[in-house]
Amino acid sequence: AAEPKYLTGDKVALNEFIDKFDTFLFDCDGVLWSGDHVYEGVPETLQLLRSKGWVLTAPLTFTPHSPLTGKRTVFVTNNSTKSRGEYAKKLNGLDIPSDVEDVFGSAYSSAVYISRILKLPAGKNKVFVIGEAGVEKELASEGVPFIGGTDENFRRDITPADFQGIADGSLLDPEVGIVLCGLDFHINYLKLAHGLHYLRRGAIFLATNIDSTLPLHHDLFLGAGSVMVPLANASGQKPLELGKPSQAMMDAIEGKFQLDRSKTCMIGDRLNTDIKFGIEGKLGGTLHVQTGVDKKEDWQKKDAIAVPSFYVDKLSDLRHAA
Numbered sequence: 001a002a003e004p005k006y007l008t009g010d011k012v013a014l015n016e017f018i019d020k021f022d023t024f025l026f027d028c029d030g031v032l033w034s035g036d037h038v039y040e041g042v043p044e045t046l047q048l049l050r051s052k053g054w055v056l057t058a059p060l061t062f063t064p065h066s067p068l069t070g071k072r073t074v075f076v077t078n079n080s081t082k083s084r085g086e087y088a089k090k091l092n093g094l095d096i097p098s099d100v101e102d103v104f105g106s107a108y109s110s111a112v113y114i115s116r117i118l119k120l121p122a123g124k125n126k127v128f129v130i131g132e133a134g135v136e137k138e139l140a141s142e143g144v145p146f147i148g149g150t151d152e153n154f155r156r157d158i159t160p161a162d163f164q165g166i167a168d169g170s171l172l173d174p175e176v177g178i179v180l181c182g183l184d185f186h187i188n189y190l191k192l193a194h195g196l197h198y199l200r201r202g203a204i205f206l207a208t209n210i211d212s213t214l215p216l217h218h219d220l221f222l223g224a225g226s227v228m229v230p231l232a233n234a235s236g237q238k239p240l241e242l243g244k245p246s247q248a249m250m251d252a253i254e255g256k257f258q259l260d261r262s263k264t265c266m267i268g269d270r271l272n273t274d275i276k277f278g279i280e281g282k283l284g285g286t287l288h289v290q291t292g293v294d295k296k297e298d299w300q301k302k303d304a305i306a307v308p309s310f311y312v313d314k315l316s317d318l319r320h321a322a
Ligand code: PLP
Pocket: 027, 028, 029, 030, 035, 076, 077, 078, 079, 080, 081, 183, 211, 214, 215, 223, 224
């Protein structure tokens, strides 16, 4: 691959970069913010991109980020614990005007895959959820039935009666045909035991995303890809994953937003999710920022998992385009 182009401080290169694309896919955590702290200059950068681009031929009756008045911005996150609506709320609260339809998360990606691609027949299409409310909300938005998740009945210690009932099937729901695993802050043996036994009975194994770690407070905690490991280990199966870098997610985004892949750029901080996602999706470009998990030293390594086509120190460096 060609050497990534460094854009920070290079006005000409920045403008060329922006002009190449009509759509930017933004990873969120590590690019726009860290936790609840929005990085300086990010709202202004989004505003600039949304106002840059095509000549207005109609009165300004569109939302500020309409593709007719500037670059289109889509927020693509692997965080399955929040729904798209909650993400839009967070974006608005951080001065990045957005609505639900601007967000594409791994919980929604999973729900879309289940309802529109898998399309299991009624009576076999229930999902056993290991995950938080974000997954439940997106499944509900697609009309997919589910159990588990945040249900208090699964947030307790396992008992001898549970072992018995899971083994003989009397405690299992015969309608479950899918086990979907996302990040679950209440992961426990009882849930894992249910998940395993649905898999042993032939359920399809899906994961919202496989991020091994979760960045919090300038450190790393267990991500969805780590809480799913016991199930993979015990079942001997690998889940089909539906967050970045899965191309099932890219295909769904392409369908929804009518992407011209050659004019789309993925912006992210992680090589094995964001940058790989853009490269495997054959997007026109990928931009790596230095404000999240991976740094340029990671793609400079010989065995780097993915190498971006562009890089900046931080997202707000794009503001220095003319
Ligand atoms: N998963 C969870 C639960 C998270 O909280 C986060 C970041 O906040 C992520 C994944 C990574 O999200 P992103 O893809 O926006 O970096």
